[in-house]
Amino acid sequence: MAVREPNDQPQDRDEDRPLSIAVKFREIGHKPPSALRGIEGLLERTRHSSEPLKLRPLFESSSRGRLDELVERARRNDPAYEPTDFNFWTQVTCPEDIEAEGLAQAIRQLKEVETAYVMRPLPPPLVNPLDDPRSTNQGYLDTAPNGINARHAWAFAGGDGAGIGFVDLEQGWNLNHEDLAAASVSLISGINKQYFSHGTSVLGEVLMVDNMLGGVGIAPAASGRVISQHRPSGYNTADAIVDAVANMAFGDVLLLEAQETDPVGGQYFWPVEIADANYDAIRLGSALGIVIVEAGCNGGYDLDAYTNLGGHQIFNRASAGFRDSGAIMVGAASSASPHVRLGFSNFGTRVDCYAWGENIDTTTTNSAGTDNTLYTTGFNGTSGASPIVVGAALIVQGMAEASLGYRFSPRELREVLRMDGTPSANPPADLIGVMPDLNAIITNGHLNLAPDPYLRDYVGDDGDPTSGMVSSSPDIIVRHAPVADPQAAYGAGSGTENDGNLSQVVETGHDHTLYVRLQNRGGSTAAPVDVDLYWSPPATLVTPNLWNFIGAVGLPTLPTGNVLTVSGPVTWPQAAIPGPGHYCFVAVAGSPLDPKPDPTAFITFDNFVTYVENNNNVAWRNFNVVAGPPSTDGPPGFHALPFLAPGAFDTSRRFALETIGRLPKGSRAILETPEWLAEALRPHPVRVQHDEKRRVARISLNPHGVQRIGEAILHAKSKAECRLLVSIPEEANRHGYEIAVRQLYKNREVGRVTWRFPGKAERQDGKDRGKA
Structure with missing residues (x-):
């Protein structure tokens, strides 16, 4: 499906009705079920419809009976977790003849209510491995900075995600696709209903089987399952999240391939945690140790600037109103390096990681979800970027468990992925974090699995x-x-x-x-x-x-x-x-x-x-040099020491030359260069000596310290033939002495030549050791 722009607002469709409104009661002074009766009476006075209102718990999945136990386990597992009472959440089914947004706004005015918003179905945020014929198209598997270095990680135990659970939360999939069927992906709960091609593409990025068909998933050995936002009683993302985490183990990875409506302005294409019930569900999951990866979505919004119903900048890490669900939020960038944030991607300090948001090669299917042989080279959006980050997370967890015997907590893993990655082209402006680099994660202190x-x-x-x-x-x-x-x-x-x-x-x-x-x-x-x-x-x-x-x-x-x-x-x-x-x-x-x-x-x-x-x-x-006799083609009494001052191998670049002298008192040092180089290096004219063979310039040097000679543009693959002319008094040659010429690029040393003149003691020792 095409990436939607912020002003491309989807319209309600018949199959989306009836819509439900998520309602949270204030936790001070109002206790269910009395609050339910009070809210029902108030709602009856605010509407004009013959249909009775239907009120039921918001979290009503099979996990509901375990909610209290889950909250208690989350509290013990995460000391920073501030438990919420999920009993204060309910949902109101909006009658067909009532406009849902207007009813939600009226509900928000009631003193018993903390928040209320429409739960509106939205499209997802669209926009040997070598024997898999499409594997060469999967550049996101390649080495950084192009990709995430997944192919490198496969060489390590657990590097294919083996043993780690993965759940994809969205609305539909073709689980019988030829490159997915052997992965044995199962449905936890909900209805496999729509957007089948989207879900099939997401699963393909992560789980495509390493066979002789199609491509290969980033973590093909992970244990994959799916869960749908379409619940038996209607569309309900928060309930699906809670039911997913209730069926997952510590360190498993849950992907939220969904987006949400802004309860304030009604705009679409926001991260799902903008809705308070979704946030509560995500925070519960991360406190339980479930790694949750959340698509940053495709509105092109600056998340830092967003203000919620309570007047808080909930996505701005620098704001006092910031709230951290613990999820890893993902933005989208160009497939080509350096990776540029794509215009549709939401951005801000809340976004932790990015990945390719275009040109993604993966599985797909037809609109009915029945074609088992289709592939695409054009999957896109933060929907395409998020599974790449999921794949990196599964690989890191798999390697940690296989080699170290533990899994990272959600916040630890988020930090690992954020610390070791490829920056975007312009990080201060892009504000989409980094693309994980598995090679860096493997070789640094976080895992330190690789030989180095x-x-x-x-x-x-x-x-x-x-x-x-x-x-x-x-x-x-x-x-x-x-x-x-x-x-x-x-x-x-x-x-x-x-x-x-x-x-x-x-x-x-x-x-x-x-x-x-x-x-x-x-x-x-x-x-x-x-x-x-x-x-x-x-x-x-x-x-x-x-x-x-x-x-x-x-x-x-x-x-x-x-x-x-x-x-x-x-x-x-x-x-x-x-x-x-x-x-x-x-x-x-x-x-x-x-x-x-x-x-x-x-x-x-x-x-x-x-x-x-x-x-x-x-x-x-550098060079191991023994002092030779005075040169016959240099000035009398001088050693003539030839060397090259080369240009770069690709294009003309500016370099600087410096000398570092450690010669005894009475010594002399002269740099002899082609005339053109000397005149380029020196800010003022230099004396040029002519002879029958060549034109050269001789620049007097400080034999006792550092001297910056100057800067010059050297052409690609040029080799300026130079000589260092050195004279050391005979009476001072009892000890060894050194002099060096070094070349700098952007004020960084990129090479040097060092000559050592061994003293009598060294020569008699017979070792004549060179020194760089």
Whole structure:
């Protein structure tokens, strides 16, 4: 069905009659049944109809006899729950010849009445897995930021929702659809009456069977049931909610695929908890431990601005009148990333999560609910978004129960889904929360189920995202010859765990051996772990287009608990070493549940920088350099140290260059660059030296501290050939000294080259250790 806009108001239909009016008596001074008799007498004087009024309890389902017990259990389970007396709720059947809204308004004027509103049926809020032929269309299953990472979660115990109950509350379904029949979905209560295609699409998103038909549900192993708002005595959402939660277990998930009329202005397409009886029922359910997911609905309204009959902003979290039912409220966004709030979606601080609200591939049926083979690529609205969030909730509960032995409470789970997710394109304006990211939930402290192997970017790195130095890994080690027992020499208990100077300088003329050290801070063993090693030419920006493959090594297992574990040797043949002295080593690690990135897959440079900062399975250490004789093509008495200052691999971008000098007194340092780069970097003219081969500029540097040279736009894939010219007094070379050039992007370091000049003691020691 099409998404309805706020001004597209549905009209009463014959099958909707008779309508009922929900009435709540004031709890102070009026007690049923005397209040019932009083209200009936007052109503008789306000109407002109030959039909007698029919009054009966609002909550009259099979669960009614258990209401007192449910309320008491909710009170014990949730100390914040303020019990309501459901006996104060009744419903009045509106005679056919009476206008329902007018009668509800008259009832609200009575002193015995706290609230009254029409319960009007509305349409729902419309708008191996690879052997399922439509699975590739289900982008909402994919990795974040595109989808919710459901496919990743399926690899974990309980990640398919096994053992968790799911109930869909709406008005109709085709339970015999070919991709749903094997799910054995049953009806709890109510009448399977209408909007069959809608209900069938909702069930498909969550429960499509993993077979060779159609698609696959987000949580296909969950135990699915349905309950209808059409009760034997008429349309009654609140009664259906109470009957649903009475038949569910702690941690099960109830989806409210419904919307409501505003009791104040009569507008349609509001979340169901706008109606007080529905709110009471939802609050009871969440206090009982039932996770309730509520469609935010398709009115395009700012929920924060809404004021109810009592003058309270009940949806505005910043308002004193805010009331929290405990439900997870869902908005709708575009299917394309970055996800933009769709215009029809309600929004506000009350909305917790969003998901796709368009282009959803799922099951459907015909208007009679009898076609068992239909599918759609266009299910939409908050109706389409809410089942995606339900699927994420079922997966989290399933994994928690299977691996940890417990289920999250409704408020805990809501916080888990809200904390770890993909923001919308413009969060302050969209106000629809985040789209859950199951990979983030699995790997962080909420579940911590996945293995999380990592290499340190620097000594002291604990694997968290970093915006600091990313080029001084102590876990990439190069040696002139293999070590007899690398684990004993470099691993846990070796005494060298935090030594960043274990590498020897690279020399031409013989093979070298590389080792990689890894830790696993995740909640399970990583098995196996694969590591790829690369070298890059000396550059201040080590982008993947500069990487050259050295070799790969595997670790059969990497235990959890941050045990520093050393790989086997990787031989770097002398024939593959490109030149004496200056290198950057890059290591990329991964396991089946924490895959390593493909270095050719980064679409933009920003994407690459973000990945390096936010992912801990990529690390590098810069060059291991031995001081050579004075260069013959540089100024007399200077070491000439060549390097590249590259541009990004995707487009022209602005970078800054800085030097960090730690040289002794009397030293000199000069940066030699192409003339165009020097003039772009410096805010004032620089002296340009000409020779027969090239035009270069030489910029004097501070040898004893940090110097910001300037900023320049570097074109895509450019490689500015530069040299650092360094002169150190002979009398000062007893100790080792360093100087570095680093490249910054948006004031974040994205790479550096560091040269170390070993002193006499280091050279005599024969180790000549390099340092990043």
